[in-house]
Amino acid sequence: MKIYNTLTRRKEEFTPLEPGKVKIYTCGPTVYAYAHIGNFRSYVFSDIMRRTFEYLGYQVRQVMNITDVGHLTTDEVGTDKLELGAAREGKTPEEIARFYEKAFFEDAAKLNIQKPHITCRATEHIQDMIALIRRIEANGFAYHTKVGLIFDTMKYQDYARLGRLKLDEQKAGARVDVDPDRKNPSDFALWITNQPKHLMQWDSPWGKGFPSWHIECSAMSIKYLGERFDIHTGGVDHIPVHHTNEKAQNFAATGKEVVRYWVHGAFLTLGVTRMGKSEGNLVTISELESQGFEPAAFRYLCLTALYRSPLNFTEKSLKSAQNSLHGLLDFGRIASGWPEHEDSSWLKPYQEEFRSAVADDLNVPQALAVVWNLVHKANKQPDRNTWNTILDFDRVLGLGLKHLLSITSPVPEEVRRLAQEREQARTRKDWAEADRLRGRITELGYAIEDTPKGPRLKPQP
RNA sequence: GGCGGCAUAGCCAAGUAGUAAGGCAGCGGUCUGCAAAAUCGCAAUACCCGGGUGCGAAUCCCGGUGCCGCCUCCA
Numbered sequence: 001m002k003i004y005n006t007l008t009r010r011k012e013e014f015t016p017l018e019p020g021k022v023k024i025y026t027c028g029p030t031v032y033a034y035a036h037i038g039n040f041r042s043y044v045f046s047d048i049m050r051r052t053f054e055y056l057g058y059q060v061r062q063v064m065n066i067t068d069v070g071h072l073t074t075d076e077v078g079t080d081k082l083e084l085g086a087a088r089e090g091k092t093p094e095e096i097a098r099f100y101e102k103a104f105f106e107d108a109a110k111l112n113i114q115k116p117h118i119t120c121r122a123t124e125h126i127q128d129m130i131a132l133i134r135r136i137e138a139n140g141f142a143y144h145t146k147v148g149l150i151f152d153t154m155k156y157q158d159y160a161r162l163g164r165l166k167l168d169e170q171k172a173g174a175r176v177d178v179d180p181d182r183k184n185p186s187d188f189a190l191w192i193t194n195q196p197k198h199l200m201q202w203d204s205p206w207g208k209g210f211p212s213w214h215i216e217c218s219a220m221s222i223k224y225l226g227e228r229f230d231i232h233t234g235g236v237d238h239i240p241v242h243h244t245n246e247k248a249q250n251f252a253a254t255g256k257e258v259v260r261y262w263v264h265g266a267f268l269t270l271g272v273t274r275m276g277k278s279e280g281n282l283v284t285i286s287e288l289e290s291q292g293f294e295p296a297a298f299r300y301l302c303l304t305a306l307y308r309s310p311l312n313f314t315e316k317s318l319k320s321a322q323n324s325l326h327g328l329l330d331f332g333r334i335a336s337g338w339p340e341h342e343d344s345s346w347l348k349p350y351q352e353e354f355r356s357a358v359a360d361d362l363n364v365p366q367a368l369a370v371v372w373n374l375v376h377k378a379n380k381q382p383d384r385n386t387w388n389t390i391l392d393f394d395r396v397l398g399l400g401l402k403h404l405l406s407i408t409s410p411v412p413e414e415v416r417r418l419a420q421e422r423e424q425a426r427t428r429k430d431w432a433e434a435d436r437l438r439g440r441i442t443e444l445g446y447a448i449e450d451t452p453k454g455p456r457l458k459p460q461p
Numbered sequence: 462g463g464c465g466g467c468a469u470a471g472c473c474a475a476g477u478a479g480u481a482a483g484g485c486a487g488c489g490g491u492c493u494g495c496a497a498a499a500u501c502g503c504a505a506u507a508c509c510c511g512g513g514u515g516c517g518a519a520u521c522c523c524g525g526u527g528c529c530g531c532c533u534c535c536a
Contacts, residue, residue, distance in 0.1 A: 009465095030534075042536035067534095165532085166463060186532095213534075235536030240464075242535090265536065266466080269529070304474055304484070310467065310529075317473045320485035327484085330498075365475050369483035379499060431494055438496080449497045456498085 001056060001359045003231070004308060006239060006262040007162055011361050017230055017260065022058045024050060025221040025259075026116060027234035027242070030067040031100035034284045037298060037313065038268040040111055044299055044398075045265040045307040045362075046233045047113040051396045052358045063224045064116040065217055068097035068123050069200055069210060093199055097123075107285040110295035112398040118224050122216040126202045129211045129219040132253050133190045133204075141252035145181035148193040149206045153186045156248045162262060163240035188245050190215055214245040222250070222258060232259040236266055266310045268302075288318070296399050297322035303364045303397060325399065330458070331375050332387055332405050341383035350374045351389060358396055367396070411457045415446050419455050422448070 001014040016022050026046040029035050046062075053060050091099075105115065122129075133149065136142055141155045153159045160166070165186075193209035201208050221229065234243060243262060250258035270283075285295055301321035305311040350370055357366035371390060378386035394401045422437035441448055442460065449456040 027536075029536085035536090039536050045536085163531085164464065233536095236466080237531065237535060240531050241533085267530070267536070300484095301473080306475075308466095309474080312473070314472080316471095316485085320473060323486085324484050334498080363475075365483070369475070372483055376500090426494080429494070435495070447497065450493075451498080458497095 001053070002361050003261055003263060004361050006264050009164075012261070014230075014261065016058065017228055020057070020059055022053045022060045022231065023225045023229035024053075024060060024062045024231045024233065025217070025225055025229065026062060026064045027217060027232070027238060028064040028066050028119070029101075029104050031097045031104060033100060034286075035100075035104050035107060037283050037285065037288065038270075040107065040113075040285065040298070041268040041302050041311065042235050042265045043108060043113050044111060044302040047111075047398060048303075048307070048358075048362055048364060048396065049231070049233065049263070050114060051398055052362055055396045056355070056359060061118075061225065062116040063118045063120065063221060065220050066097075066101055066119055066121045067213070067216065068094070068101070068121050069213075069216070094123075097121075107295075110285055111299050112296070112400045114398075120220045120224065122211070122220075123200070125216065125220050125223065126211065128223050129215045130191075130202075130204050132219045132222065132249070133206075133211075133215060135253040136190065136249060139252055139255070141248075142190060143183070144206070146194055147181070148189050148209055148212075149191040150182060150187050151190050151245070151248065151252070152183060153188070153245075153248060154184050156251055158251070159186065159244065159248050162247055163244045165240060165244070188212065188214065188241075190249075214242055215249060217242075217246050218249040218253065218258075222254070227254045227256065227258055229259065231261045231263055233263050233265070236264045239264055265307045268313050269310050270313055283313075293318055293322055294325070294404075296404060297325050299399060300325045303368055303399075306365060307362055325404075328371070328375070328390075328399075329401065329404055331379075332390070332401055333458075335378060335382070335384065335387040335390075336405070338382040338384040338387075340385055341381075344383055344385040346377075346381070347374075347383075347385060347389050350377075351392075354393055364397070367393070371397075409459070411446065412444070415441055415444050415457060418444075419448060419457055423455060426450075 002011050003014045004011045024046070026043070029039060050060050050062050101121075108115070133142070136151065137149065141152055142149050143152055144150070189212040191204055191206045191209055191211055193207040195209070198210055200210055202210060221232070232243070232246075239262075247257070247259065247262075250256075285298070288298055289295065297318060298321070301313070301318055302311065304321065304324075350373070354367050354370045357363045357370060360366070371393060374386060374390065391402055418437050418441050422434050422441070425431075425433040425437060438448055441457070445460050446457050447460045449458070
């Protein structure tokens with residue numbers, strides 16, 4: 001297995017800390033609004049990674065955080081996103097967080113994103129964060145300002161490495177005011193005590209307040225995966241600040257590098273700009289559904305690009321993905337009825353190609369190409385095991401092909417009757433009547449295919 | 462201003478030195494009563510532009526152009 005490590009900017013051979021086991025921490029959502037398909041592209045990526053390791057025989061332990069402590073917004077310093085959401089909807093921050101957390105996992109399930117083995121809420125780990133901050137402070141990496149307890153980034157020699165930052169040349173405060181009390185512009189808060197209006201406050205050795213964002217990931221990843229673990233995933237936007245700070249905290253607390261491979265997913269772009277909560281150009285899973293797209297079609301779209309490449313989302317590209325998915329299901333419908341070949345060894349090369357594609361830094365587009373090459377080959381050489389093989393591949397792809405095939409709703413009585421009548425007309429060679437009946441069937445949303453075994457009806461998308 | 466990334470057919474997108482995967486859409490042949498499905502074939506004349514290094518470059522180097530992201534919470 002090869003994986004691209006942001007730390008070295010190179011594809012590296014993956015070696016687990018413990019043989020046969022992989023520990024993955026996935027940066028989870030902030031639950032104050034519906035997650036959008038850009039977010040979900042990222043979680044499809046981490047899901048594919050997990051599935052690939054499982055496919056290759058590793059035992060995976062995946063942890064994901066739920067950020068239910070809000071963070072400062074741009075326009076109104078001191079207001080917390082969760083509290084904004086709460087005010088907007090007349091609810092408590094906790095109600096808001098639970099509501100959107102539930103929505104997140106429901107949408108994730110629609111996309112066949114496997115639930116991490118452990119999901120952990122920030123608000124339920126405040127004591128772990130405080131304990132970790134104490135270690136950071138005891139090791140001399142922190143100091144106080146009016147804001148609260150601040151991390152001294154200059155104490156960590158490797159601070160700039162992950163993000164390849166050139167701190168002296170960055171425009172500090174280009175977009176936000178600098179706290180004049182900080183020693184370095186890159187220093188960041190660990191615990192904030194100067195926001196008394198915040199609803200969410202906890203007692204701490206540094207006063208009543210709340211944790212800054214980065215510490216939750218350090219605290220919870222270490223708690224559930226240990227002071228050394230294999231992989232940390234997230235979006236590329238987290239490289240320069242969030243993960244850079246997290247890495248610094250990890251080192252400050254433990255004296256060692258906790259994460260071995262930092263892996264980041266690229267954005268889903270919408271035409272030319274990214275999709276973001278701040279950009280106001282969000283598309284949610286339910287919106288796609290109401291436009292007649294299946295969640296699995298969106299997942300398929302995600303599979304057509306490498307996780308490290310930006311993926312352009314347009315209605316056309318989604319439609320194309322949905323058509324491809326339907327084509328694959330059509331194949332499955334037919335292939336699952338084929339007899340088994342006495343010798344299926346011809347499938348071997350395809351299986352090996354698939355495996356090496358996904359093992360090569362999750363090259364899923366390549367793996368999909370293998371699937372289609374196999375489909376074409378199989379159409380000339382029918383063997384039921386082809387479909388079984390593709391279902392096996394689906395352990396990685398996660399399209400839920402088996403399920404999608406099974407849920408095809410039964411053909412309505414009327415459509416079946418019309419199809420029968422059409423068959424009778426065809427026997428009489430009354431083509432005009434046959435075509436008229438086919439027209440009716442089309443109007444009812446079904447397509448008809450004449451096969452040697454009789455007509456086949458399928459829902460028209 | 463700094464840092465990072467991207468630029469391959471109508472669309473989405475692999476390939477990253479050895480002569481352009483795959484999907485969608487399109488066109489033509491076979492099949493079909495006609496269709497559909499399947500199948501065969503067509504479709505980039507070399508992959509943003511200009512230099513350079515190679516026997517050889519989409520693939521490496523240099524210089525441009527365009528676009529995007531991060532530097533503020535964001536996947």
